[in-house]
Amino acid sequence: MITLHGFAASNYYNMVKHALLYKELPFQEKLIFAGSDELLRVSPVGKVPAITTAEGFNLSESSVICDFLEEAYPAIPLYPESATERALVRQIMKIAELYFELPSRRLIPYVFSGTNAPDAVKEEVRQVLTRGITALNQLCQFSPWIAGKELTMADIYMHYVNVVVKACASTQLDWDVLAEIPGMKEWNKTMSQSDIAQKIEADRVANMPEFMTHIKAQIQAAQPK
Numbered sequence: 365m366i367t368l369h370g371f372a373a374s375n376y377y378n379m380v381k382h383a384l385l386y387k388e389l390p391f392q393e394k395l396i397f398a399g400s401d402e403l404l405r406v407s408p409v410g411k412v413p414a415i416t417t418a419e420g421f422n423l424s425e426s427s428v429i430c431d432f433l434e435e436a437y438p439a440i441p442l443y444p445e446s447a448t449e450r451a452l453v454r455q456i457m458k459i460a461e462l463y464f465e466l467p468s469r470r471l472i473p474y475v476f477s478g479t480n481a482p483d484a485v486k487e488e489v490r491q492v493l494t495r496g497i498t499a500l501n502q503l504c505q506f507s508p509w510i511a512g513k514e515l516t517m518a519d520i521y522m523h524y525v526n527v528v529v530k531a532c533a534s535t536q537l538d539w540d541v542l543a544e545i546p547g548m549k550e551w552n553k554t555m556s557q558s559d560i561a562q563k564i565e566a567d568r569v570a571n572m573p574e575f576m577t578h579i580k581a582q583i584q585a586a587q588p589k
């Protein structure tokens with residue numbers, strides 16, 4: 365059976381968990397927070413998520429895990445058949461990661477500590493997000509799914525990327541980024557209504573107190589003595 369390592373408050377963890385549930389694959393969850401030696405044994409850069417495959421092979425990086433799940437378990441597909449359409453799905457995922465997720469993540473420390481990010485950081489983040497908005501406006505179809513008629517991995521990926529974008533941009537930049545892409549908010553709402561997304565959200569909420577305790581302990585440990 366596949367083991368999913370990580371914690372339910374992580375949006376990256378949740379995109380892989382969503383794909384596993386969508387594909388109806390049996391898996392067990394192993395709660396590990398970032399920063400532990402245990403995590404380093406399954407994830408070489410110590411990031412969440414990682415999986416241990418049914419054969420006992422450890423894999424990390426969410427988009428790589430998503431690709432692996434599709435190749436190893438194609439019965440319930442999450443990528444289209446044609447190479448061009450598959451590439452479009454991957455292009456949306458890559459742009460979501462580089463131009464939406466990663467710039468927004470730069471604001472997470474300020475969101476957690478309740479402080480205001482420096483103006484220079486905010487400006488850099490704004491610029492990268494603006495490129496993401498332009499690109500996603502070109503690529504996202506919402507007809508009804510993000511890459512066309514079928515739900516694909518890009519829908520799952522983008523949905524969980526948006527969690528971080530929304531949380532960081534609204535509080536630190538006072539910016540409703542998703543409103544800049546017509547159709548995104550409506551599609552996001554549809555995504556959040558699926559049984560799988562609702563289960564994942566319930567697990568996320570349940571994990572939040574333990575996650576916040578872990579984060580506070582990390583912040584305290586990093587304070588100069």
Ligand SMILES: N[C@@H](CCC(=O)N[C@@H](CS)C(=O)NCC(=O)O)C(=O)O
Pocket residue numbers: 373374375376377398399410411412413424425426427
């Ligand atoms: N590129 C990685 C990023 C994963 C990531 O940043 N995970 C966060 C949790 S949401 C983490 O482990 N952070 C701990 C750290 O940065 O040390 C992926 O796609 O899986």
